Amino acid sequence: MCNGTNINNELLKFAVDGITPKVIEHPSSIRELSELLLHCNQENTGMIPFGGKTRIHIGNTPLNYSVAVNLEKLPKYINHEPGDMTVVASSNVIVRELSEQLKIYDQKLPFEVEQSSYATIGGSVASDAEGRPQSSNGGIRDWIIGMENLTNTGQITKSGGRVVKNVQGYDLHKLHIGGFGSLGVIKDCAFKLQPIAEQTESIITTFDDFDTVSSLYMQIFNFHFVPESMVLSNKTSDENTIRLSLRLCGRKVGVERQKKEILNLFGENHLIEPHIISNDDQINYWDTLPTQKSELKIKISTTPLNIVPTIKFVKSVADSKSVKMRYLSDFAFGNIMIDFFDCNNESAISIIDEINSQINNLLQALVIQKCDTTLKNHFDVFFLEDSNKPVMLRIKNQYDPNRIFNAGRFAGRL
Amino acid sequence: MIIISLNSDKNKEKTYSWLVMLKIKSLVEELAHVVGADNVVWEKEDLIVYEYDGSIDRSLPLAVVLPGSAAEVSKCVKISNKYNCSIVARGAGTGLSGGAVPLKQSLVICLTRLKRIIEVDEKNRLSVVEPGVVNIKLSDAIKDKGLFYAPDPSSQKACTIGGNVSENAGGPHCFSLGVTTNHVLGMEIVLSNGEITWIGAKSRSYTGYDLRGAFIGSEGTFGIITKIIVRLMKIPESVSTILAAFKSMDDASNTVSEVISAGMIPAALEMMDRITIEACEPVYNPKYPKGSEAVLLIEIDGITESVKEEIDIVKKICTQNNSIEIRQANNESDRVKLWETRKGAIGAYGTIAPTYYLVDGVVPRTKLTEVLREVKNIGRKLEVTIGNVFHAGDGNIHPAILFDGRKKTEVNQAIRAGGEILEVCVKAGGALSGEHGIGTEKQDYMRLVFNEEDLRAMKKLRAAFVQTDKNVDVEKFNPYKIFPRGSNDDEIYKLNDPEFYPTGGEEWA
Numbered sequence: 001m002c003n004g005t006n007i008n009n010e011l012l013k014f015a016v017d018g019i020t021p022k023v024i025e026h027p028s029s030i031r032e033l034s035e036l037l038l039h040c041n042q043e044n045t046g047m048i049p050f051g052g053k054t055r056i057h058i059g060n061t062p063l064n065y066s067v068a069v070n071l072e073k074l075p076k077y078i079n080h081e082p083g084d085m086t087v088v089a090s091s092n093v094i095v096r097e098l099s100e101q102l103k104i105y106d107q108k109l110p111f112e113v114e115q116s117s118y119a120t121i122g123g124s125v126a127s128d129a130e131g132r133p134q135s136s137n138g139g140i141r142d143w144i145i146g147m148e149n150l151t152n153t154g155q156i157t158k159s160g161g162r163v164v165k166n167v168q169g170y171d172l173h174k175l176h177i178g179g180f181g182s183l184g185v186i187k188d189c190a191f192k193l194q195p196i197a198e199q200t201e202s203i204i205t206t207f208d209d210f211d212t213v214s215s216l217y218m219q220i221f222n223f224h225f226v227p228e229s230m231v232l233s234n235k236t237s238d239e240n241t242i243r244l245s246l247r248l249c250g251r252k253v254g255v256e257r258q259k260k261e262i263l264n265l266f267g268e269n270h271l272i273e274p275h276i277i278s279n280d281d282q283i284n285y286w287d288t289l290p291t292q293k294s295e296l297k298i299k300i301s302t303t304p305l306n307i308v309p310t311i312k313f314v315k316s317v318a319d320s321k322s323v324k325m326r327y328l329s330d331f332a333f334g335n336i337m338i339d340f341f342d343c344n345n346e347s348a349i350s351i352i353d354e355i356n357s358q359i360n361n362l363l364q365a366l367v368i369q370k371c372d373t374t375l376k377n378h379f380d381v382f383f384l385e386d387s388n389k390p391v392m393l394r395i396k397n398q399y400d401p402n403r404i405f406n407a408g409r410f411a412g413r414l
Numbered sequence: 415m416i417i418i419s420l421n422s423d424k425n426k427e428k429t430y431s432w433l434v435m436l437k438i439k440s441l442v443e444e445l446a447h448v449v450g451a452d453n454v455v456w457e458k459e460d461l462i463v464y465e466y467d468g469s470i471d472r473s474l475p476l477a478v479v480l481p482g483s484a485a486e487v488s489k490c491v492k493i494s495n496k497y498n499c500s501i502v503a504r505g506a507g508t509g510l511s512g513g514a515v516p517l518k519q520s521l522v523i524c525l526t527r528l529k530r531i532i533e534v535d536e537k538n539r540l541s542v543v544e545p546g547v548v549n550i551k552l553s554d555a556i557k558d559k560g561l562f563y564a565p566d567p568s569s570q571k572a573c574t575i576g577g578n579v580s581e582n583a584g585g586p587h588c589f590s591l592g593v594t595t596n597h598v599l600g601m602e603i604v605l606s607n608g609e610i611t612w613i614g615a616k617s618r619s620y621t622g623y624d625l626r627g628a629f630i631g632s633e634g635t636f637g638i639i640t641k642i643i644v645r646l647m648k649i650p651e652s653v654s655t656i657l658a659a660f661k662s663m664d665d666a667s668n669t670v671s672e673v674i675s676a677g678m679i680p681a682a683l684e685m686m687d688r689i690t691i692e693a694c695e696p697v698y699n700p701k702y703p704k705g706s707e708a709v710l711l712i713e714i715d716g717i718t719e720s721v722k723e724e725i726d727i728v729k730k731i732c733t734q735n736n737s738i739e740i741r742q743a744n745n746e747s748d749r750v751k752l753w754e755t756r757k758g759a760i761g762a763y764g765t766i767a768p769t770y771y772l773v774d775g776v777v778p779r780t781k782l783t784e785v786l787r788e789v790k791n792i793g794r795k796l797e798v799t800i801g802n803v804f805h806a807g808d809g810n811i812h813p814a815i816l817f818d819g820r821k822k823t824e825v826n827q828a829i830r831a832g833g834e835i836l837e838v839c840v841k842a843g844g845a846l847s848g849e850h851g852i853g854t855e856k857q858d859y860m861r862l863v864f865n866e867e868d869l870r871a872m873k874k875l876r877a878a879f880v881q882t883d884k885n886v887d888v889e890k891f892n893p894y895k896i897f898p899r900g901s902n903d904d905e906i907y908k909l910n911d912p913e914f915y916p917t918g919g920e921e922w923a
Contacts, residue, residue: 083780166845174627195677224651254720
């Protein structure tokens with residue numbers, strides 16, 4: 001067992017929804033972590049594993065939180081096989097560190113996460129980080145080929161493999177991706193990689209009304225190519241102008257061709273000259289695009305065709321409460337991130353209730369990613385559908401019967 | 415009304431007791447009441463069709479029922495529970511790992527009547543299909559909309575999408591586009607208590623555990639799929655295919671590595687060895703150059719300008735690696751010709767031996783050359799002929815062990831060679847299966863990769879999906895598959911049941 005820290009200030013750094021742990025553990029080896037988990041399980045002691053803390057705010061209020069487990073001091077490793085285009089990274093590797101390592105060989109993770117200088121691989125995977133919009137590549141789920149985890153008894157288990165294609169036994173790792181650490185602690189993950197494209201350029205243009213942009217992006221979606229990113233957003237919550245951002249990548253000749261077709265389409269529709277950016281400018285643009293801090297943030301998942309109607313609906317709800325909002329939709333992937341500003345709890349509850357009423361109609365899923373702690377008493381922030389609850393409960397019971405992993409924080413307050 | 419004669423010689427052959435026969439009679443009558451008498455199969459000569467799939471194992475089912483809707487599937491599951499009867503769901507039976515072989519005298523629920531394409535949502539690029547839809551029929555049905563369904567197993571003209579989901583099937587074009595799990599958004603499933611529920615959604619993101627991801631590739635051991643939401647892809651603007659012949663496997667393997675190192679992800683990257691080339695020559699007459707030891711099929715797709723540029727790079731790499739002939743197809747009919755031998759290669763092995771056993775290991779791409787050499791050595795040592803036709807791009811090798819299935823010694827040698835090849839793959843850092851699944855074929859090799867703790871963790875997932883009671887045990891669906899026999903949990907999982915007999919060895923005697 002490793003020594004814990006119990007200095008109050010330190011404990012506050014690991015508070016979740018206002019609840020501070022009794023102790024912080026800093027295991028420096030897998031063996032220490034394993035012993036800690038076994039101990040927690042034997043004593044029914046609730047614990048929360050910590051990576052870069054970039055998404056720790058997502059989840060319901062913890063029910064049993066005594067131990068914060070800081071994974072920072074665990075052995076850190078990156079096993080990159082450039083010829084196989086695979087990499088295995090320990091969960092405490094910072095995403096940007098890994099990206100830099102891969103870049104040496106002109107390779108990249110096919111997904112990007114926000115705050116990559118702080119976010120860890122384990123945290124990003126556990127929270128299925130939606131990160132920077134990537135319409136064509138899919139999400140983290142699509143690129144993980146295997147994983148090792150520590151169970152409630154401290155055992156290491158693996159699933160999947162280290163090669164780009166494998167079907168051997170059950171894909172247990174799928175449960176840990178987006179499982180918010182509720183079934184175990186991720187030890188390491190194996191990823192498929194992609195080559196860095198020869199050329200990347202971005203086209204940004206603005207619109208005054210949703211109908212025009214809706215028609216245009218459906219036409220772009222029907223091209224023979226799909227831009228790597230297709231994003232609809234308003235620049236700030238104070239602005240009604242709709243911004244369409246497209247990121248194109250591939251071989252130089254391919255990017256030129258994509259650009260030409262998109263610009264022709266804009267020309268035919270008499271749009272103002274779009275802004276084209278490349279190189280570092282466009283990297284900075286996409287890096288800062290998702291950032292705008294708010295106290296209430298939700299994620300909606302829907303189909304591409306329902307993106308605009310959903311944004312319009314949410315906007316009408318927000319307007320009716322005089323609440324400002326900023327949206328950012330990853331078009332082909334179907335995610336919409338919405339930040340609300342100057343929104344008191346009463347308005348927030350009312351807005352969320354109205355949006356929730358549209359599940360299975362306009363939208364398929366809703367998650368409150370950030371909100372005032374008191375709001376978490378009103379909602380399961382994951383809005384888990386009743387039909388899936390029994391199987392999910394049985395899964396939780398199988399892997400964490402004593403409720404030590406992130407107890408109460410996951411969907412259905414599991 | 416079904417009439418089962420308890421005195422029938424046919425049924426006596428099954429060596430069932432009178433009591434069991436009465437139970438079967440009652441079960442069959444109840445099933446017939448739900449699906450109609452024409453959709454229940456119970457006589458031995460009819461059941462034989464359902465005792466095997468594309469693997470070498472066999473086992474006769476108790477009966478076969480062909481429901482016509484999810485509601486009927488649900489009722490059949492409930493009826494089977496009354497009789498404490500396990501279930502094996504089956505599609506076209508093209509699987510190669512024994513996944514559809516009904517062990518434990520199971521009731522087979524054959525889903526081939528569920529073959530409707532329920533919805534094609536062109537704008538959202540998705541489709542809702544029933545599990546019995548034949549893979550290629552979906553792509554055919556949406557071709558005029560400029561769309562296709564990406565996973566394309568070699569058996570795509572016969573295999574069903576439900577079967578593909580159960581096995582997490584791949585195919586030549588999964589190199590760039592991913593396997594089945596990357597193209598399935600959600601499913602309607604029937605659970606062990608007969609409950610019908612949805613997992614996943616029409617959107618790509620959803621809340622809670624990824625039940626969809628866990629279910630795909632579970633080889634029919636969690637429940638029965640009755641509807642599937644699949645993603646559809648846009649047909650690429652341009653496709654170009656080249657075939658390159660080489661005088662050595664090493665040259666072909668080096669070409670594969672260099673193409674990938676050049677930053678390209680071809681749509682397909684396939685390889686055939688000399689034995690396969692020789693098998694194909696009299697059947698398809700492709701006229702490969704004399705002395706070819708390996709042939710590569712490389713397909714590039716995408717934006718026309720990019721395809722043209724990448725094909726030129728690929729041709730240059732082939733030439734640098736001593737390719738003795740390069741053929742290029744830029745139109746559909748030429749492409750079909752180039753693919754003909756690859757897609758028909760397995761059938762052509764019939765010119766060499768009457769039976770084949772297709773192994774499905776995966777190795778790191780960078781170790782292809784050494785693993786293929788090892789495969790050759792195994793063939794030499796065990797005196798079996800091994801052809802190789804495989805997905806070189808993702809390191810998914812398919813050594814085809816060619817033998818005479820009527821000769822027991824040859825069967826045993828083939829099984830032994832298959833085992834040794836899998837050991838080589840795992841030793842090289844690879845996997846037991848790339849796209850065929852574990853089934854009965856590889857269950858005893860699972861310990862090469864997974865320890866008892868890994869296997870126990872997997873069994874817990876099965877126990878979470880399958881709700882047990884006095885009539886339903888955790889092996890309700892597709893019993894005695896995936897997990898190795900003789901594991902610590904055998905008592906719970908009944909893997910030492912004397913009725914358990916993958917029939918590979920005995921039946922071929």
